[in-house]
Amino acid sequence: MHITSDTSNTAPRNHLVQNVAQAEMSSSEIAALTGKQHKHVIRDIREMLDALAKDGPVLGHVREDRDARGYTTNFHLDRELTETLITGYSVPLRRRVIHRLHELEEGAKFPAIPQTYAEALRAAALLADQNSELRLVVSEQAPKVEALERIAESHGTMCLTDAAKHLGIQRLRLLDWMGANRWIYRRTGCAHWLAYEPRMASGLLDHKVTVIGTDDLGDRRLASQVRVTPKGLTVLAEKLAEGLL
Structure with missing residues (x-):
């Protein structure tokens, strides 16, 4: 468990200097405090983040450490997410974690002053x-x-294929992620992707409707295409940089 600063992600390496900031707890420390296996805590954190991502909250502040093979070695959660995680734990386990959070926050309020x-x-x-x-x-x-x-x-929007090219990833990878994270979906029997309303309301996606011809009765045939806005591409680029996409 350590304290994160608004100006640097580097944790203090000496007890003499601490920045007043927000408490942050690692998955390994949560495991040690609760007596749970670390791999089970990591599993619980993944399930929590997946559940929260469905409602579209900003989770970019969650840090994930990985080893050379790409396996997760630690998650780092802020106070709110730590308390959310342990809500399902027993009362004694919750008390240990919350007590530790209080200790670290109190320590952050009163940084140690050099005595010599x-x-x-x-x-x-x-x-x-x-x-x-x-x-x-x-x-x-x-x-x-x-x-x-x-x-x-910037102005204008781009199709999903162009968005994948700008991000430097395969189109199928982008579509799979956007589908799993409730950005886009398909209706039963429909070959075209559609954007979830909350993503359009937040300015991440848009729909472009075009006339592609007429049918046998002379009625116009319309096609709807999901478009990624500049704001949406920015969020996707941040997700990619954080290893979440």
Whole structure:
């Protein structure tokens, strides 16, 4: 369990300096506190995130650590998601986790003050190191942020095939993800994809209706096509960068 800062994802490496921020708990610490196997906690977290994703909440702040083989080694949850996860656990287990959350939040409110000259020097050196790392992260992420901002501010929409090309992934992969995460769906017997209303209401998707000809009776034949907006492409790009897509 550690404290995350609004300015850096790097956790303090010394008890002398802590940023006042939000409590964050790892899946491994939840397992240790509850006595559950870590793999079972990871399973519970996945089920919780899948259930929440169906309602469309923003879960980009959930961090997932993976090893070289791509297997999950840890999830990192904020206080709200931690409490949501343990709602289904027994009362004693919930109490242990919540008690630990309170401890960390209280510790974040009152950062340790150096008591000696040597401690003050170490604290200053640590802050300088953290600032240097933060500048490096900002420098590395600046082009990506600028690109996402350009996408979000651009005009026009694109079809699902073009969206997959812009993201650099296979079209089928994008369709599978969008279908599983309630962005698009198909009616029974219909070959065309349709956008879920909440995704259109939030400006992520749109529908384009075109006339493709007339039938034998002279009536116009219409076709509806799902279009991804610049805002939608931005969200998809963020999901891809976070390893969620």
